[in-house]
Amino acid sequence: MSEDQLYFFYDLFQYLLNGICQGSIYALIALGYTMVYGIIKLINFAHGEFYMIGAFTGYYCIKSGMPLLYAFPIAMLFSGIMAVIVEKLAYKPIRHAGRIPALITALGVSFFFQYFGQMVLGAAPKPFPETYEDYNLLEKFGITEIIFTKTQAIIIVSTVVLMLFLRWLVMSTKVGKAMRATSFNKDASELMGINTDRIISFTFFIGASMAGAAGVLVGIYYNTIDPMMGLIPGLKAFIAAVLGGIGIIPGAVLGGLVLGVVENLVVGFWESTYRDVVSFGILILILLVKPTGLLGTKSKEKV
C-alpha cells in the first residue's frame, strides 16, 4: 500500500468516526421526532429547541459547580418537563384541528424558544465549561494518525446506553406497550383503558429528554452553545427520522447514523459548504423515492 493510499484510509476512517459521533447526536434528537410523530402524527418542529434547552441546562448546572454526571440527568429531566408543558399548553388544545394547524403551532413554539432564549440567555454563543481533560484515546496504542477522543467515546457510549434504555422502555415495560398501542390506534387504546393523554405526554417527555441529552453531549463535543443551536440540528434530525422511516424507532437511529456519516464524508472529501445541501438533497430524494423511509412499509389511504 502506498503512503497516499494509507493516508486516504486514515482520512476515511477519521471521517467515518466523526460521522458516527455526529450521527449519534442526530439519532438521539431524531428519536423524539419519530416517537412524537408515531404517536400523534405531528412534526414537532420545536423538537430541536429541547436539545437547546438541554444544552443550556447542562451549561448552568456545570457552571454552578455540579459534576457532569449529575448535570446530564438534570438536563434531560428539564428538557422533558419543558416538552410536557409545551404539549399541554400548545399542542393538546389543537390536536383535533388537523395536521397543518398543529404544524404551524409547532413552528411558533420553535421560534418562541429561539427568540425567547436570545432575549433571556443572550444571543452570543457561550463557551461550554470543560469538566475534564480531553485527549486522544488511541495514543495509548501508539496511533496518532487517527484521533478518537475521550469525548467521542463518551458520546458513543451514552448514546448506546440511552438507546438500550429506550428499547427496554418501549418493548419491555407496561408504559412502552401502552405507547405502542396508542400509536397504533389511539381510539381503541382509549377504549382499552389506556390514558392516552398521559401516554402522549410521556412520549413527549422521553423524546425531549433524549434531545436534552444530545444537547449536553454537543456542548462537551463542540464546546459552544447558543439559543439558535437547535434549528439546524433539529432539521437534520428530522431528515434522519424521515430517512429511517418516520414513526419507526430503529429507523431514527439508522437515519441519524447514515446522515452523520454522509455529512462528514462530504466535508472530508468534497466541500464543507455543500454539507447542508447534501442533507436537504437526501431529504427530498427520500421523500420522492420512498416517503416511508428506509425501514418503512407501504400503506394505502382509505377512501
Next chain:
Amino acid sequence: MSGPILHTKNITMRFGGLMAVDQVQLKVFKNDLVGIIGPNGAGKTTVFNMITGIYTPSAGEIILQDKNINNERAYTISKLGVARTFQNIRLFKDLSVIDNIRLAGHQKLTYSGISSILRTKNFKEQEEKLTEKAIKLLKIFKLEDKKDFLARNLPYGKQRRLEIARALATDPKLLLLDEPAAGMNPKETRELSDLIIWLRDYFKIAILLIEHDMGLVMNVCERIYVLDYGKLIAEGNPSEIQNNPKVIEAYLGTSEVD
C-alpha cells in the same frame, strides 16, 4: 346490439395479505339499474374505487365501452363517462351549492386561464352557459333556492341530493351511487327510490348502486350482485336473490341445522 358499457373481468384487489375483492365479474348495460349488496366489509366500495380509478386493480380488467381503463386516473375515467357519489358525502363544503355543480362542468369548458384573467367574451359566454345548465339541474333536484348557500349548511338529505346532482353535471353514461339512502328516513328513502328510477329514464344513463336498504334495492334494481368477503356469491333479479340460499346464509350466518 352493443355489449355492456361496463364489464369488470375478474377484478381483484389485495391490500397486503387481505383479499378485499376477489375475481369479481360485473356487467352493466345501457339503461341498466343494477345493485350491489353484501354485508359490511364485503368489498363493495372497493369495487367502486377500482372502477373510478382511485385504486388500480391488483389483477383482472375493467372494460369501459371496449376500452381497458385499469391504469387510467380518476379524472380520465370521469371524462370517459363514469360519475359517482361517495358513501360519506364528499361535497366541496366551503363552496356554494351552485359552484359545486359548476365544478363538475369543468371538463366541458374550453377557455384558457388567460381568458379568465382577461375576462374575455369567450370566458363570459361559457360561464353563462355553465351557470344556466347548473340552475336547470338544481331545479330538477329542488335545490335552486339554495344555490348560494355553502354546501356545508345544507341539511343532510339535501347534501346527498346535491352530490347526485353534481355527479350528473359531468354528463355521465354510468352513474355509481355509494349508499345513497344512508342516514335517510323511510319517507326520504321512498322519494329517493322514485328519483333514481326517474333519473335513469330522464338522463338515459345506467346506474350501479351500493345499498344496505333492502327495500330500496329490491324496488329499484333490475339486477343485483351479491358480494361476501370480496367474492361474488350470487347474481340475478330481486326475487331470485331473495330466495338464494347462499345470500340468506351470508346475511344471517351459517345455519348448523341439517
Next chain:
Amino acid sequence: MDYLAHLTLNCGIFIILAVSLNLINGMAGQFSLGHAGFWAIGAYTGAAFSTFAPLPIPDWMNLLVGCGVGGISASIAGVLIGIPCLRLRGDYLAIATLGFSEIIRLIIINMDVVGGPRGFTNIPKWANLGWVYLWVVITILVISNLMKGTHGRAIISIREDEIAAESLGINTFKYKLLAFVVGSGFAGVAGALFAYSQQFIHPNGFNFLWSVIILLMIILGGLGSITGAVVGAIILTLLPEVLRLMGPTISEWRMVIYSLLLILLMLWRPQGIFGKHEFKIFSLIKRLKT
C-alpha cells in the same frame, strides 16, 4: 417622509408575496414552506439581469423586463420543484418545499458571481413606489380573476376534497402545479422588485424564517382570502415599526411576540381573521343600511 415611503414600498412587496403564497397554501391547500426560496430566485435573477445584462432601453422598461426575468425564473423553478413535490401531501410537502428553499439559499451562498456569502451589491435603483404598486394591482387582479373562472374553482376543489375533484374530471395535479407556478412566479416578481428597491440583497434575507413570516401573514388574514392576505401583509410589515414606537425593549422582543402571536392565533382562531371569505366593502355597506 423617506421612511414612510420605504415602509409603504415594503408593504407592497409583502402584499405580492402574501397574495401569491395564498394561492398555493390558501386556495389550493398545498402547504408550502418554501416561498422565500422563490422570492430569492426572483431577487437574484432580477439583480443579475440588471448588473450583467441590462438592455439599452430606458430604466423603467428594464425594470419591467427584470421583473419578467425574475418572475419567469421563479416559475420555472416552481415547475421543477412542483412536479416532484406536489405528489406529496400535507406535512411532507411542507418539509420538502422547506428543503428546496434551503437548498436554493445554500446554492446562492456558494455562488461567487452573485456575491456568495457577501451578498449582491450595487443593484440599480429602478423600482419606486409606483412600480411596486402597479405590480401589487396586477398580482391581485390576475389571481382574483383566475379564481373566478373554472381554473380557479378547480384549484379550490383540491383544497376542499382532492378525491371528489378527481372523480369529477379535474386533473388535480395539473391545477396544483398551476397554482404553484403562478404563485412562485409572483414571488419571483416580488423578488426582482425587492432587489431594485433595496439595491442590496443577501442570501440570509431569504431564509426559512421569512417563509414562516409570509405564512404568518396569510394565516393572520385567513388562508384562502385575498383581502385577508393583503391585510395580513400590511399588519405584519407595520407591526415591527409600531413595536419600535413603543420603545426599544418591546421592539427587541418583536420576534418573541411574533411567535406567540402565531401560537395564540392557532389556539383561538385557526381560520384567521377573515376565514376563507373575501371582505367586501359593498356588502358591508348594504348590511349596515338594512
